Amino acid sequence: MQKDISLIGIGQTKFGEWWGKSLFTLIEEAVDSAIQSAPCSALDIDFIIVANMLAESVNGQAHLGAIASALLPHHPPALRVEAACASGSIAVHTACALLESGRAETVLVVGAEKMTDATSDEIQTALMGAADSEKDAPSGLTFPGIFGLVACRYMHEFGLTREQLNLVSARHHLNAVKNPFAQFRQEMTPEQIGASALVADPLRLLDCSPVSDGAAACILSTKHRSPIRIAASQTSTDSVSIADRPTITSFAATKDAMERALDEANVSTSDIAHLELHDCFSIASLIALEDMGFAEPGEGIRWYEEGKPMTVNASGGLKACGHPVAATGIKQIIDISKQLQASGKTIGLAHNFGGVGATCCIHILQHSPHAHT
Amino acid sequence: MRTPDSPALAARALVRRRSRLLPGTLLSFTTVTHPPKGFPDRPRRIGLIELTDGQRILGMLAGNSAPKIGQVVIPRMHLSRVNPDGLRLYEVTYELTDRMAETATETKEFPGYILAFTGPSGVGKTTISLLLTKMLSDFTSNVPIVTSRAPKKGDDQEYDYVTPKEFERMEKSGALVAWAHLPSDSEERSYGYRKADILAIWEQGKLPVVVTEMQLLQGLAGYFGRRSILSFGLLPPGNSKRTMLSHLLHRLRSRGRETDAQIEERLLNAQADLDYFTRAADLFDHIIVNEDLDAVLHVIKGHVLELAKA
Numbered sequence: 008m009q010k011d012i013s014l015i016g017i018g019q020t021k022f023g024e025w026w027g028k029s030l031f032t033l034i035e036e037a038v039d040s041a042i043q044s045a046p047c048s049a050l051d052i053d054f055i056i057v058a059n060m061l062a063e064s065v066n067g068q069a070h071l072g073a074i075a076s077a078l079l080p081h082h083p084p085a086l087r088v089e090a091a092c093a094s095g096s097i098a099v100h101t102a103c104a105l106l107e108s109g110r111a112e113t114v115l116v117v118g119a120e121k122m123t124d125a126t127s128d129e130i131q132t133a134l135m136g137a138a139d140s141e142k143d144a145p146s147g148l149t150f151p152g153i154f155g156l157v158a159c160r161y162m163h164e165f166g167l168t169r170e171q172l173n174l175v176s177a178r179h180h181l182n183a184v185k186n187p188f189a190q191f192r193q194e195m196t197p198e199q200i201g202a203s204a205l206v207a208d209p210l211r212l213l214d215c216s217p218v219s220d221g222a223a224a225c226i227l228s229t230k231h232r233s234p235i236r237i238a239a240s241q242t243s244t245d246s247v248s249i250a251d252r253p254t255i256t257s258f259a260a261t262k263d264a265m266e267r268a269l270d271e272a273n274v275s276t277s278d279i280a281h282l283e284l285h286d287c288f289s290i291a292s293l294i295a296l297e298d299m300g301f302a303e304p305g306e307g308i309r310w311y312e313e314g315k316p317m318t319v320n321a322s323g324g325l326k327a328c329g330h331p332v333a334a335t336g337i338k339q340i341i342d343i344s345k346q347l348q349a350s351g352k353t354i355g356l357a358h359n360f361g362g363v364g365a366t367c368c369i370h371i372l373q374h375s376p377h378a379h380t
Numbered sequence: 381m382r383t384p385d386s387p388a389l390a391a392r393a394l395v396r397r398r399s400r401l402l403p404g405t406l407l408s409f410t411t412v413t414h415p416p417k418g419f420p421d422r423p424r425r426i427g428l429i430e431l432t433d434g435q436r437i438l439g440m441l442a443g444n445s446a447p448k449i450g451q452v453v454i455p456r457m458h459l460s461r462v463n464p465d466g467l468r469l470y471e472v473t474y475e476l477t478d479r480m481a482e483t484a485t486e487t488k489e490f491p492g493y494i495l496a497f498t499g500p501s502g503v504g505k506t507t508i509s510l511l512l513t514k515m516l517s518d519f520t521s522n523v524p525i526v527t528s529r530a531p532k533k534g535d536d537q538e539y540d541y542v543t544p545k546e547f548e549r550m551e552k553s554g555a556l557v558a559w560a561h562l563p564s565d566s567e568e569r570s571y572g573y574r575k576a577d578i579l580a581i582w583e584q585g586k587l588p589v590v591v592t593e594m595q596l597l598q599g600l601a602g603y604f605g606r607r608s609i610l611s612f613g614l615l616p617p618g619n620s621k622r623t624m625l626s627h628l629l630h631r632l633r634s635r636g637r638e639t640d641a642q643i644e645e646r647l648l649n650a651q652a653d654l655d656y657f658t659r660a661a662d663l664f665d666h667i668i669v670n671e672d673l674d675a676v677l678h679v680i681k682g683h684v685l686e687l688a689k690a
Binding site for chain 2 (some may be wrong): 128129131132135141142143144145146147148149151152155156157158159160163204205206207208209210248249250251252253255
């Protein structure tokens, strides 16, 4: 990073079905708690970046930059970014660019999604916007369908069994029991995962992250200091349609972003104590572990079969925390910062992607308890 | 909200449909229990398929048996749905066959690049490839065309002549990577490339250069993967199809290799070839008009040196 950027404030709503709250209320709640946790006042914020994917199609609301800006007394400049499910991390990446350039000194980033206002048909169609509308959608595919193709191919290539795959969501549900912000805080046995309804063969309901409402916000600053700094922020892209890829059991954008992030932070995979990865579908966790270099191809499942020192989705991940699309990338960064502060360890990593890994954004956080002033 | 069956989308899908009417190999499949709005509300089986021309597509699978990865699928037209305005929407679905494809295409490694020149008879493919391999003999080498037809006056050294029987034997034994039987009244013509020739050129660290036509190009892309082919389409100069064809006629007559009957037939084929440039645009990386030979060679040389550097 060209400047020393600290994460000085964090806040989020509990993810879930919030029938009584609007998109605006969710944003307000997350922003309020982020400002309250920060060592500065709201007036120090000199730029706002809003992450959102679906508001136009689902909530009939565009222009979210100005909406978020109206929450603060001095109406700082604001913009909105979108990169499907990677919107949240891309917003943080954009904030880092503003901070590095010197255009801003303290930036508020907020990601929000209000999904339960729409019927499941509408949500399904809206989410397909993250895929290729001319190559993928006309075949009648849904997003679970695309990952169904990925899972089917993965099982064929590496011999992964349904019983093994059950372990992934079961672990994430177990982790979420301790997370007060998670949508589903109940334990699920591997048998329950394997017995849930088929959504897109071989994927079942409990392989899929849910439809959720929620918002998450954080404040980044080059002016104010905190024990958590951003050591790397890297993003990479790939073709949007899986029909344009040479392989569907590995995502090139994850590999590329990871390589550059490790390089930027000057750390290696063995330094990482906490990992939050993008488990929009159970199979995606295994591929992410492999693409990031934590496992050989086909062996990502070992992280769920054996005990390992690094924590993976200690928050419960997308599966159990819920996945209000654009809030997720910011929520992951919030979780990593909390985990580092709780464990006293130094390095944590958040991995967030959009579509079928067509946009990947990786952040590495560094915790130095006594360094800041 | 835009639905998958809006008239404009359907019209664009219609254009793409033609290039999808090919058999292929199943790479993966899934059954979507609840398809999106606008599709029949029953489980829908969808496959990721690699077609024989190397392109990958997503399409609906038909047939009662359980699909298997690696299975050969064949296309057929299918009434997909009737939209609320009564527009009947057809699409290509892929029927599962009993056969398994010989190679698992996805795990195939990237073998290297092949330089391909495609274009109608008389456009100057052979001239360009011969000049290029002379100019860049350190980087490129011509792949001989194996043919069952008799040698002709005016042939350059590009052909390797075999008997029709020998050609058939090579085709069956898998010695050829791509072949085409061109139907003809005046002569029996089969053309192909030997696998061994291409591998030998790669082993020397050079780029194989093939002079090809549509079927052979499709075959090559199917065998080595589309990404292996750096494909140049060559067009005769002219703003309309008619002027292009008259250019070709002029060149074919002046090289004096073919009889009048053969020329007439080649022109008929050339018409189809010109259509192919738009129909199978995916198969070409660059379309070049062969008006000024030096300029064309300069452009191609640039691309080759870039590849050689990489």
